Amino acid sequence: MVEKVYFAKANRNEAPETLAQKIKKLYHAAGFKSCIDAGDLVAVKMHFGEKGSDTHVQPHMVRPLIEQIKTDGGKPFLTDTNVLYKSARNNAVDHLELAQAHGFTMENVGAPVVIGDGLLGRNELEVEIPGKLFSKVSIAAVALDTDAMIVVTHATGHMGTGFGGALKNLGMGLASRMGKLRQHSAMLPQIKESSCTGCGVCMRWCPVQAIEMRGSVAFIRAEDCIGCGECLVVCRFDAVQHDWKTDTSLLQKRMAEHALGAVINKKGKVAFMSFLISITKDCDCIGRRQSPIVPDIGILAGMDPVAIDTASLDLIRESTGKELADSAYPQIDYRVQLQHAQEIGLGKMAYQLVEV
Numbered sequence: 001m002v003e004k005v006y007f008a009k010a011n012r013n014e015a016p017e018t019l020a021q022k023i024k025k026l027y028h029a030a031g032f033k034s035c036i037d038a039g040d041l042v043a044v045k046m047h048f049g050e051k052g053s054d055t056h057v058q059p060h061m062v063r064p065l066i067e068q069i070k071t072d073g074g075k076p077f078l079t080d081t082n083v084l085y086k087s088a089r090n091n092a093v094d095h096l097e098l099a100q101a102h103g104f105t106m107e108n109v110g111a112p113v114v115i116g117d118g119l120l121g122r123n124e125l126e127v128e129i130p131g132k133l134f135s136k137v138s139i140a141a142v143a144l145d146t147d148a149m150i151v152v153t154h155a156t157g158h159m160g161t162g163f164g165g166a167l168k169n170l171g172m173g174l175a176s177r178m179g180k181l182r183q184h185s186a187m188l189p190q191i192k193e194s195s196c197t198g199c200g201v202c203m204r205w206c207p208v209q210a211i212e213m214r215g216s217v218a219f220i221r222a223e224d225c226i227g228c229g230e231c232l233v234v235c236r237f238d239a240v241q242h243d244w245k246t247d248t249s250l251l252q253k254r255m256a257e258h259a260l261g262a263v264i265n266k267k268g269k270v271a272f273m274s275f276l277i278s279i280t281k282d283c284d285c286i287g288r289r290q291s292p293i294v295p296d297i298g299i300l301a302g303m304d305p306v307a308i309d310t311a312s313l314d315l316i317r318e319s320t321g322k323e324l325a326d327s328a329y330p331q332i333d334y335r336v337q338l339q340h341a342q343e344i345g346l347g348k349m350a351y352q353l354v355e356v
Protein backbone atom coordinates (compact mmCIF):
# COMPACT_ATOMS: atom_id res chain seq x y z
CA MET A 1 0.00 0.00 0.00
CA VAL A 2 1.33 3.45 -0.91
CA GLU A 3 1.89 5.71 2.10
CA LYS A 4 -0.48 8.67 2.33
CA VAL A 5 0.86 12.15 3.01
CA TYR A 6 -1.78 14.69 4.03
CA PHE A 7 -1.51 18.31 2.93
CA ALA A 8 -3.17 21.61 3.78
CA LYS A 9 -2.33 24.86 2.02
CA ALA A 10 -1.17 27.46 4.53
CA ASN A 11 0.95 30.55 4.87
CA ARG A 12 2.72 32.39 7.65
CA ASN A 13 0.29 35.31 7.68
CA GLU A 14 -2.79 33.26 8.48
CA ALA A 15 -4.55 33.93 11.75
CA PRO A 16 -3.45 31.51 14.51
CA GLU A 17 -7.03 30.19 14.79
CA THR A 18 -7.14 29.32 11.08
CA LEU A 19 -3.76 27.60 11.25
CA ALA A 20 -4.84 25.73 14.37
CA GLN A 21 -7.89 24.35 12.55
CA LYS A 22 -5.72 23.13 9.69
CA ILE A 23 -3.17 21.57 12.03
CA LYS A 24 -5.85 19.69 13.95
CA LYS A 25 -7.47 18.56 10.69
CA LEU A 26 -4.14 17.18 9.54
CA TYR A 27 -3.57 15.52 12.92
CA HIS A 28 -6.86 13.64 12.57
CA ALA A 29 -6.56 12.86 8.86
CA ALA A 30 -3.06 11.40 9.24
CA GLY A 31 -4.11 9.30 12.24
CA PHE A 32 -1.72 10.79 14.79
CA LYS A 33 -4.08 9.56 17.51
CA SER A 34 -3.10 5.97 16.70
CA CYS A 35 0.42 6.74 18.04
CA ILE A 36 -0.82 7.78 21.46
CA ASP A 37 -2.04 5.57 24.28
CA ALA A 38 -3.46 6.99 27.50
CA GLY A 39 -0.69 8.17 29.80
CA ASP A 40 2.00 8.13 27.12
CA LEU A 41 4.83 10.62 27.42
CA VAL A 42 4.76 12.24 23.99
CA ALA A 43 7.87 14.08 22.79
CA VAL A 44 7.17 16.82 20.28
CA LYS A 45 10.52 17.19 18.54
CA MET A 46 11.10 20.82 17.68
CA HIS A 47 13.78 23.26 16.70
CA PHE A 48 13.37 26.40 18.82
CA GLY A 49 15.37 28.53 16.37
CA GLU A 50 18.86 29.89 16.90
CA LYS A 51 19.19 33.30 18.56
CA GLY A 52 18.43 35.90 15.88
CA SER A 53 16.40 33.60 13.63
CA ASP A 54 12.66 34.08 13.26
CA THR A 55 11.56 31.66 10.55
CA HIS A 56 11.37 28.51 12.69
CA VAL A 57 8.04 26.86 13.54
CA GLN A 58 6.33 29.28 15.90
CA PRO A 59 4.71 28.54 19.30
CA HIS A 60 1.18 29.13 17.98
CA MET A 61 1.79 26.47 15.33
CA VAL A 62 2.67 23.81 17.90
CA ARG A 63 0.02 24.65 20.48
CA PRO A 64 -2.81 22.94 18.52
CA LEU A 65 -0.76 19.72 18.48
CA ILE A 66 -0.23 19.91 22.23
CA GLU A 67 -3.95 20.44 22.82
CA GLN A 68 -4.79 17.47 20.64
CA ILE A 69 -2.23 15.17 22.27
CA LYS A 70 -3.71 16.02 25.68
CA THR A 71 -7.24 15.39 24.39
CA ASP A 72 -6.06 11.97 23.25
CA GLY A 73 -4.66 11.14 26.70
CA GLY A 74 -0.97 11.82 26.12
CA LYS A 75 1.42 13.88 28.23
CA PRO A 76 3.19 16.11 25.70
CA PHE A 77 6.47 17.96 26.08
CA LEU A 78 8.60 19.87 23.60
CA THR A 79 12.14 18.71 23.04
CA ASP A 80 15.34 19.29 21.09
CA THR A 81 18.99 18.39 21.63
CA ASN A 82 22.11 20.46 22.20
CA VAL A 83 24.32 21.41 19.25
CA LEU A 84 28.05 20.93 18.75
CA TYR A 85 29.07 24.46 17.98
CA LYS A 86 29.15 27.78 19.82
CA SER A 87 25.53 28.65 20.22
CA ALA A 88 22.81 29.53 22.66
CA ARG A 89 21.75 25.91 22.19
CA ASN A 90 24.90 24.05 23.21
CA ASN A 91 23.88 23.43 26.82
CA ALA A 92 20.49 22.84 28.38
CA VAL A 93 20.41 26.05 30.45
CA ASP A 94 21.04 28.43 27.55
CA HIS A 95 18.88 26.27 25.31
CA LEU A 96 15.91 26.48 27.68
CA GLU A 97 16.35 30.23 28.04
CA LEU A 98 16.38 30.62 24.27
CA ALA A 99 13.27 28.45 23.86
CA GLN A 100 11.54 30.63 26.41
CA ALA A 101 12.71 33.84 24.73
CA HIS A 102 11.28 32.52 21.46
CA GLY A 103 7.91 32.04 23.12
CA PHE A 104 7.96 28.31 23.86
CA THR A 105 6.57 28.80 27.35
CA MET A 106 4.02 26.76 29.28
CA GLU A 107 1.65 29.68 28.97
CA ASN A 108 1.94 29.98 25.17
CA VAL A 109 2.22 26.34 24.22
CA GLY A 110 0.71 24.38 27.09
CA ALA A 111 3.64 21.99 27.59
CA PRO A 112 7.09 22.10 29.21
CA VAL A 113 10.40 22.01 27.33
CA VAL A 114 12.83 19.16 28.05
CA ILE A 115 16.30 19.25 26.49
CA GLY A 116 16.57 15.71 25.21
CA ASP A 117 20.25 14.93 25.73
CA GLY A 118 20.76 16.56 29.11
CA LEU A 119 22.77 19.46 30.45
CA LEU A 120 25.80 19.02 28.19
CA GLY A 121 24.56 16.59 25.57
CA ARG A 122 25.88 13.47 27.26
CA ASN A 123 22.55 11.84 28.08
CA GLU A 124 22.66 9.31 25.28
CA LEU A 125 22.10 5.65 24.47
CA GLU A 126 23.64 3.36 21.86
CA VAL A 127 21.07 1.75 19.61
CA GLU A 128 21.60 -1.21 17.33
CA ILE A 129 20.41 -0.65 13.76
CA PRO A 130 20.50 -2.65 10.53
CA GLY A 131 22.55 0.08 8.83
CA LYS A 132 24.98 -0.09 5.93
CA LEU A 133 27.53 2.24 7.59
CA PHE A 134 26.80 1.71 11.28
CA SER A 135 25.61 -1.23 13.34
CA LYS A 136 25.10 1.06 16.36
CA VAL A 137 24.28 4.76 16.58
CA SER A 138 24.35 7.17 19.50
CA ILE A 139 20.96 8.75 20.15
CA ALA A 140 19.68 11.28 22.70
CA ALA A 141 18.02 9.41 25.54
CA VAL A 142 14.76 11.30 25.11
CA ALA A 143 14.04 9.61 21.78
CA LEU A 144 14.33 6.17 23.31
CA ASP A 145 12.77 6.88 26.69
CA THR A 146 9.64 8.63 25.50
CA ASP A 147 6.58 6.51 24.65
CA ALA A 148 5.59 8.32 21.47
CA MET A 149 6.91 11.13 19.34
CA ILE A 150 5.59 13.78 16.97
CA VAL A 151 8.34 15.23 14.83
CA VAL A 152 7.64 18.84 13.90
CA THR A 153 9.89 20.01 11.08
CA HIS A 154 10.53 23.30 9.32
CA ALA A 155 11.54 22.37 5.75
CA THR A 156 14.59 24.37 4.60
CA GLY A 157 17.68 24.16 2.47
CA HIS A 158 20.84 23.08 4.23
CA MET A 159 24.52 23.76 3.64
CA GLY A 160 25.58 20.21 4.49
CA THR A 161 22.74 18.03 3.30
CA GLY A 162 21.08 20.28 0.70
CA PHE A 163 17.68 19.79 2.31
CA GLY A 164 16.68 19.83 5.95
CA GLY A 165 13.46 17.93 6.46
CA ALA A 166 12.06 15.27 8.75
CA LEU A 167 15.04 12.96 8.22
CA LYS A 168 17.41 15.68 9.30
CA ASN A 169 15.23 16.61 12.25
CA LEU A 170 15.43 12.98 13.37
CA GLY A 171 18.94 12.03 12.33
CA MET A 172 20.88 15.11 13.37
CA GLY A 173 18.28 16.57 15.70
CA LEU A 174 17.97 13.50 17.87
CA ALA A 175 21.54 12.27 17.68
CA SER A 176 23.53 12.82 20.85
CA ARG A 177 26.68 14.92 20.75
CA MET A 178 28.64 11.76 19.92
CA GLY A 179 26.15 10.87 17.20
CA LYS A 180 26.43 14.34 15.69
CA LEU A 181 30.21 14.11 15.72
CA ARG A 182 30.14 10.76 13.96
CA GLN A 183 27.99 12.20 11.20
CA HIS A 184 29.86 15.44 10.72
CA SER A 185 33.32 13.96 10.66
CA ALA A 186 32.60 13.28 6.98
CA MET A 187 33.02 16.97 6.29
CA LEU A 188 36.49 18.39 6.72
CA PRO A 189 36.79 21.85 5.20
CA GLN A 190 39.91 23.60 3.93
CA ILE A 191 40.91 27.25 3.69
CA LYS A 192 41.33 28.79 0.24
CA GLU A 193 44.30 31.01 1.00
CA SER A 194 43.73 33.41 -1.89
CA SER A 195 40.30 34.32 -0.48
CA CYS A 196 41.18 34.46 3.22
CA THR A 197 41.52 37.99 4.63
CA GLY A 198 42.82 36.76 7.98
CA CYS A 199 39.85 38.31 9.80
CA GLY A 200 39.89 35.50 12.39
CA VAL A 201 36.13 35.12 12.63
CA CYS A 202 36.30 31.38 11.92
CA MET A 203 38.85 30.95 14.74
CA ARG A 204 36.49 32.53 17.22
CA TRP A 205 33.57 30.33 16.18
CA CYS A 206 35.37 26.99 15.87
CA PRO A 207 34.08 24.95 18.86
CA VAL A 208 37.25 22.89 19.21
CA GLN A 209 39.94 25.50 18.43
CA ALA A 210 40.99 23.61 15.28
CA ILE A 211 41.83 26.82 13.38
CA GLU A 212 45.01 28.85 13.77
CA MET A 213 46.57 31.73 11.86
CA ARG A 214 49.59 30.81 9.78
CA GLY A 215 51.05 34.06 8.57
CA SER A 216 48.11 36.18 7.50
CA VAL A 217 45.70 33.36 6.65
CA ALA A 218 43.70 30.81 8.59
CA PHE A 219 44.70 27.15 8.69
CA ILE A 220 42.54 24.18 9.76
CA ARG A 221 44.31 21.38 11.62
CA ALA A 222 42.59 18.32 10.16
CA GLU A 223 43.50 16.20 13.17
CA ASP A 224 41.47 18.46 15.48
CA CYS A 225 38.58 19.38 13.17
CA ILE A 226 35.28 17.67 13.99
CA GLY A 227 33.69 18.74 10.71
CA CYS A 228 30.88 20.73 12.30
CA GLY A 229 30.82 23.14 9.35
CA GLU A 230 30.60 26.23 11.52
CA CYS A 231 33.53 27.93 9.79
CA LEU A 232 31.80 27.44 6.43
CA VAL A 233 28.80 29.35 7.68
CA VAL A 234 30.58 32.23 9.41
CA CYS A 235 33.22 33.06 6.77
CA ARG A 236 31.97 36.00 4.75
CA PHE A 237 34.69 35.69 2.11
CA ASP A 238 33.97 32.19 0.79
CA ALA A 239 37.42 31.23 1.97
CA VAL A 240 36.31 28.01 3.66
CA GLN A 241 35.66 25.26 1.19
CA HIS A 242 35.21 21.56 1.03
CA ASP A 243 34.41 18.81 -1.40
CA TRP A 244 30.62 18.92 -1.33
CA LYS A 245 30.01 16.00 -3.67
CA THR A 246 31.94 13.38 -1.73
CA ASP A 247 31.32 14.65 1.75
CA THR A 248 27.64 15.46 1.58
CA SER A 249 26.80 12.04 0.27
CA LEU A 250 28.42 10.34 3.25
CA LEU A 251 26.96 12.88 5.68
CA GLN A 252 23.45 12.29 4.34
CA LYS A 253 23.79 8.53 4.61
CA ARG A 254 25.11 8.77 8.16
CA MET A 255 22.26 11.11 9.03
CA ALA A 256 19.68 8.69 7.61
CA GLU A 257 21.13 5.88 9.74
CA HIS A 258 20.92 7.99 12.89
CA ALA A 259 17.33 8.84 11.94
CA LEU A 260 16.61 5.12 11.88
CA GLY A 261 18.17 4.76 15.33
CA ALA A 262 15.96 7.56 16.69
CA VAL A 263 12.73 5.73 15.84
CA ILE A 264 13.68 2.06 15.72
CA ASN A 265 12.10 1.20 19.09
CA LYS A 266 8.86 3.05 18.28
CA LYS A 267 7.05 1.20 15.54
CA GLY A 268 3.63 2.84 15.07
CA LYS A 269 4.42 5.46 17.74
CA VAL A 270 5.96 8.25 15.64
CA ALA A 271 4.16 10.80 13.47
CA PHE A 272 5.50 13.66 11.36
CA MET A 273 4.32 17.18 10.60
CA SER A 274 6.36 19.37 8.26
CA PHE A 275 5.87 23.09 7.72
CA LEU A 276 6.58 24.33 4.19
CA ILE A 277 6.33 27.90 5.40
CA SER A 278 9.11 30.52 5.45
CA ILE A 279 11.36 28.11 3.56
CA THR A 280 14.88 29.50 3.80
CA LYS A 281 18.21 28.68 2.15
CA ASP A 282 19.71 27.56 5.45
CA CYS A 283 18.21 25.85 8.46
CA ASP A 284 17.06 27.38 11.75
CA CYS A 285 20.53 26.93 13.26
CA ILE A 286 21.64 30.12 11.51
CA GLY A 287 21.73 32.96 14.02
CA ARG A 288 20.35 35.71 11.83
CA ARG A 289 17.19 36.64 10.00
CA GLN A 290 16.80 34.86 6.71
CA SER A 291 14.49 35.74 3.85
CA PRO A 292 12.35 32.91 2.49
CA ILE A 293 13.45 31.65 -0.93
CA VAL A 294 10.20 29.86 -1.78
CA PRO A 295 6.62 31.16 -1.43
CA ASP A 296 4.73 29.55 1.46
CA ILE A 297 3.14 26.24 0.46
CA GLY A 298 1.49 24.63 3.45
CA ILE A 299 1.70 21.87 6.04
CA LEU A 300 2.20 18.13 5.57
CA ALA A 301 1.39 15.29 7.95
CA GLY A 302 2.08 11.59 7.77
CA MET A 303 3.64 8.56 9.39
CA ASP A 304 6.64 8.06 7.10
CA PRO A 305 9.60 10.49 7.23
CA VAL A 306 10.88 9.46 3.80
CA ALA A 307 7.49 9.96 2.17
CA ILE A 308 6.93 13.32 3.86
CA ASP A 309 10.38 14.61 2.83
CA THR A 310 9.87 13.40 -0.74
CA ALA A 311 6.48 15.11 -0.80
CA SER A 312 8.03 18.32 0.61
CA LEU A 313 10.59 18.48 -2.18
CA ASP A 314 8.00 17.62 -4.85
CA LEU A 315 5.65 20.36 -3.62
CA ILE A 316 8.48 22.90 -3.63
CA ARG A 317 9.32 21.95 -7.21
CA GLU A 318 5.68 22.12 -8.29
CA SER A 319 5.21 25.47 -6.58
CA THR A 320 8.29 27.18 -8.01
CA GLY A 321 8.94 25.24 -11.22
CA LYS A 322 12.44 24.35 -10.03
CA GLU A 323 14.21 22.22 -7.47
CA LEU A 324 14.88 23.63 -3.99
CA ALA A 325 18.55 23.02 -4.78
CA ASP A 326 18.43 25.60 -7.60
CA SER A 327 17.64 28.30 -5.03
CA ALA A 328 19.80 26.92 -2.22
CA TYR A 329 22.73 24.52 -2.73
CA PRO A 330 22.75 23.32 -6.38
CA GLN A 331 25.96 21.31 -5.83
CA ILE A 332 24.23 18.96 -3.37
CA ASP A 333 22.06 16.02 -4.43
CA TYR A 334 19.73 15.81 -1.45
CA ARG A 335 17.96 12.74 -2.79
CA VAL A 336 20.87 10.70 -1.38
CA GLN A 337 19.32 10.92 2.12
CA LEU A 338 15.91 9.80 0.84
CA GLN A 339 17.30 6.89 -1.15
CA HIS A 340 19.55 5.72 1.66
CA ALA A 341 16.75 5.96 4.23
CA GLN A 342 14.58 3.89 1.92
CA GLU A 343 17.34 1.31 1.45
CA ILE A 344 17.74 0.78 5.19
CA GLY A 345 13.99 0.40 5.68
CA LEU A 346 13.15 3.72 7.34
CA GLY A 347 10.36 4.49 4.88
CA LYS A 348 9.39 4.75 1.25
CA MET A 349 9.74 7.54 -1.29
CA ALA A 350 6.49 6.56 -3.02
CA TYR A 351 3.47 8.32 -1.56
CA GLN A 352 -0.01 9.53 -2.33
CA LEU A 353 -0.76 13.17 -1.56
CA VAL A 354 -4.16 13.78 0.01
CA GLU A 355 -5.29 17.39 0.36
CA VAL A 356 -7.50 18.10 3.36
Ligand code: SF4
Binds near residue numbers: 195202238
Ligand atom coordinates in the same frame (compact mmCIF):
# COMPACT_ATOMS: atom_id res chain seq x y z
S1 SF4 B 1 36.56 33.75 8.51
FE1 SF4 B 1 37.19 33.36 6.40
S2 SF4 B 1 38.39 35.16 5.82
FE2 SF4 B 1 38.24 35.20 8.08
S3 SF4 B 1 40.08 34.13 8.76
FE3 SF4 B 1 38.48 32.59 8.60
S4 SF4 B 1 38.70 31.74 6.54
FE4 SF4 B 1 39.86 33.65 6.58
Ligand code: SF4
Binds near residue numbers: 211224229230
Ligand atom coordinates in the same frame (compact mmCIF):
# COMPACT_ATOMS: atom_id res chain seq x y z
S1 SF4 C 1 37.60 23.87 11.60
FE1 SF4 C 1 35.52 24.42 10.93
S2 SF4 C 1 34.50 22.46 10.58
FE2 SF4 C 1 36.36 22.04 11.76
S3 SF4 C 1 35.66 22.02 13.87
FE3 SF4 C 1 36.39 24.10 13.46
S4 SF4 C 1 34.57 25.24 12.79
FE4 SF4 C 1 34.06 23.04 12.72
